[in-house]
Amino acid sequence: MAKKAKKIVRREYTKADVKELRAHSKARTPLANIMKLTKRTEGSLRQKARNLGISLGHRR
Template identity: 55%
Template sequence: MAKKSSKKAATKKIRRRPWTNEEYKKLKAHSKARTPVAKIAKEFKRTPGALRQQALKLNIGLGHQR
């Protein structure tokens, strides 16, 4: 019988950065300007999901604005 390897897949460490007041102001400005979420995500170095969650928290529109 062959022995099974007990190695686990390497998981990426989750690092959560708190949001600053400056980031909130920029997010509101991007919302008004209707900037695409992907472009904002690159600028903020955050995921699109994180941006959408904060926009929801702030009660501002972000993303699918038709």
């Protein structure tokens, strides 16, 4: 039997999510940490950040 494909569940970004994303950008939090905290994919976070005009994924 073939494995069932995982159903894609889309979650809208709330005002609180956007505020948190901006705070992480300002604090220069690594993207891996933001992914774990928000339970969102790298692609999702990068797309939202791009739409907001902020940068993410800072290396140290």
